[in-house]
Each structure stands twice: as structure tokens, then as C-alpha cells.
Amino acid sequence: MAGEIFDGFRVVGFDLETTGFDIRKERIVEYALIGSDIDGTPINLQSLVYPGKRIPFEASNVHGIKDQDVRNAGAFSEHINEIAKIIDDSIIVGHNIIKFDWKILEMECVRAGVETPKPRAIIDTLVIARKLKIPGRHKLGILCNKYGIELENAHRADADAGATLILLWKIMKENPRFFRGSIDDLQDSLAGVERENSLGPGLEDLEPIPQSRGLLRKNNSEIIVAFGKYKGRSLNEINRNDPRYLNWLFSPSSPIEKVVCEKYKNSFQI
Template identity: 55%
Template sequence: MSSPWLRSRDYFVQYALIGSDVDGSHINLASLVDPRRGIPTAASRIHGISEEDVRGAGSFETHVSAISELIEDAVIVGHNISNFDWRFLELECMRAGVETPIPRAIVDTYSLARKLRIPGRRTLGVLCARYDISIGRAHSADADAGASLLLLWSMMHSHPAEFRGDIDDLQDMLSNRGGSSSRLGPGMQDLEPVAGTNGRLRLSDDGVVIAFGKHKGRTLSELEKLDSRYVDWLLSPSSPIPSKIVSEFVRNQRE
């Protein structure tokens, strides 16, 4: 889900809901919205939508039924959606005199990037560039919505250990109800320790898992992509794990 706005006094000018339904069918609902008031020049410079563009597109009241039908009991994904898009949706629903739809869950890729400690700036553009995702028309609702979905898929692919649980576990992690991402899937103590490491390395279905320090919960294969210097440290004499053990696992996964 995505929609381009600037301030709390702004109104919808565009929205997009892109994804798939429970039966696997594609969802692609996108439209301009006539806010029935002038669109600030500063806003137009960002999202590229003018007053002429939205003329005849219908007010939010004419779109809210279709929007609510798709959002109700669905898993909604968006970038910074919790602090931005969702609050505007609530405001628009209040103005229209209708109840805000209740989704099954909200997955905010901005919050997720923070939880996963992905380094650098966490704007949608920067994160998409990190994962080689092309946004195309940045700040347009449909492009941003599609990019957010691809970003979530990319983060799940690069951090599989954090996505072992179900959607409720993920919600707990993002809302801080579960404390940390270690709640997802089997607990660290449930994983078999690697002999000779004092439990600092453990075995999971995804590979060898780090069970201590700042990268606790990550696999060695993830670390080689995300923080190769940390792997070098694990292979060094200063590592708390015998370098021979680490070296064997690293060599095996590279073969």
C-alpha cells in the first residue's frame, strides 16, 4: 500500500493497493483522488500530480468502499506506513465518516529495516538501491507500493532466520511486544550447539547460526554478505570461537 502526502492537513490525491489475494489472484487497485481543494505546488513537485490530473477522479468518499474491502483482514505492506500512510488513511476515513478498515497485520518495511539493523539511510529509495530494486516513478503510489513488496521479499531472502515464525511473531517484533527478533521461530536454546564452541555456534535448518554478540541469530552465510569483516574476525585469533571450526564451516558453505 502507498499514497503520496506531505502533512496532516493534506488529502489523498492518489493511492495504490498491489499484491495477491488468498486464492493467488492478483490485486492491483490504483487511482487518482480529487481532494476537492487546491494541490500545493510543493506537493506537486514531489508526486507529480496536478489539479488538472485529479479533476473528475472522484473524492475519497467514492473510493473508500473499494479500499476498505481490500484492506479488511489483509496483511498490508508499506514503507513507513505506520507513521505516515496509515495515519492519513485514518484521517481520511474520519473525514468521510466511515470506520477505518482493520487489517490482519501491518508490515512496515522501514521499521523492519531498523529491526534488522540494515546499515545506512533507510528511505525507500536507498533500501531499494541496496537490493537492486528499480522503483521507476518514485513517489507515485503504485511504484512505491510495488517497490515495498519487493523490498520485503528481498529482506526476507537475505535474513531468513528472522522470518521463521508466523505473521503474529513478525507483528510482535515490529511492535516491540516480543522484545527482539529472537522470538521468531525456534529459540536459540532449541538449536543444537556446535561442539567445541561453548554454544556460541548452533545448527539450524538454515545453516550455522551465530548465538552471541551483535549478530546473534544470523547465519554465517548471511554474515558473509552483510558483514564480511565480522566473519574475518571470527576467523582471527581474537575470536572467542576456535578459528579452525569457523574456517571449516565457511569453507563448506563456499564450496
């Protein structure tokens, strides 16, 4: 399944509402991070933000947020730590996130004197829609309507973030071949970079473990993971460095067949 590309990662939809469209000077008035953690725990972080300036009528007319709504919401510097906790090492999904939301976030971090959070990957559904040449216009509302996604309270951060995440799943289901590789493969594809192979260096030559659907491969005495966060790493190495991930890998939510999970988790006393 195409969704396996995100297995083992925290995945969240991300959206901002702002005082305008100029990434150099506009400020955040609302943010939302909606998704799930590695173990499936729901994530729902959203808040208004005091922008330190008046919200223009034109902006309020789009998202409905007014000066009195954000007066006691706290400046961006009071929110960034919570934002960073979720974004760091996560897969962040947004619509036009690369050219707008992420640029705004970077500028706010500069003003606050803090480092910009470091996600594992940024996935832009606008770029994907254009790359796949999905017919019609590619505005979020239009795409949601096309894929049967309800978008109530459009232009509010939580609604847009959640809808964008669902939109990605719908597009993935419709275009599974485009999402067959790793996260790095996907990012390279969206950036127009071609890789020599889709499994990573040498992995395609390794013998697949029976009933693992090619997700585990044998390299002499080592079992190698051929997908996700630790693609190309051995089970022994993962067990040493991130036993929590190994626990997930052999759990009921793993994409690997149960019979294989049972066989190998006993070896690691999980």
C-alpha cells in the same frame, strides 16, 4: 522458507500520495494497492483522488500530480469501499506506513464518516530496516537501489507500493531467521514485544507430522496447523469454518509436501 509467514493471506503493498506531510490536514491525491490474493490472483487497485483542496506546488513537484489531473477523480468517500474490500483481513505492506500512510488514511475515513479498514496486519519496511540495522540510510529509493530493485516513477503510488512489496521479499530472503514465526510474532518483534516461544502455546511440544516440515503437528487424534492464519487450529476446525483455506492448504501452492497433502486432502474429500 521465510515467505511461509504469509501463506494463506492476501498480501498487498500500499502507498499514498498526498497534498503534503501534515497527517492532520493533508489529503490523499492517489492510492495504490498492489499484490496478490490468497489463491495467487494478482491485485492492482490504484486511482487518483480529488482532495477537495488545491495541491501545493511543492507536493506536485514531488509526485507530479496536479489539480487538473484529479479534478474528475472522485472524492475519497467514493473510493473507500473498494479500498476497504482489499485491505480488510489482509497483510498490508508499506514504507513508513505506520507513521504516515495509515495515519492519513485514518483521518480521511474520519472525514468521510466511515470506519477505517481492518487489516490482519500492517508491516512497515522502514521499521524492519531499522530493526535489522541494515547499513546506510533507509529511504525507499536508497533501499531499492541497495537491493537491485528498479523504482521507475518514484513517488507515484503504484510504483512505490510495488517496490515496497519486492523490497520486503528481498529483506526476508536475506534475513530468514527474523521471519520464522507467525505474523503475530513478527508484529510483536517489530513493536519490541518478546514472546515466550515462536510456535505458540504448546505447539512446540506436539509431534511434527512426517514430511510436513513441522507445519502440521499431531495432538492426540487431531492434526494441528503450526503456521499462518490458522496457527494452533485443527484441520477439522478449519474445515468447518473456512473450507476454502483448507483447499488452499492442500493445493500445489501449499508449503506442505505434496505427499502429505495427498494423504490428508482425501480425508476431507477435497
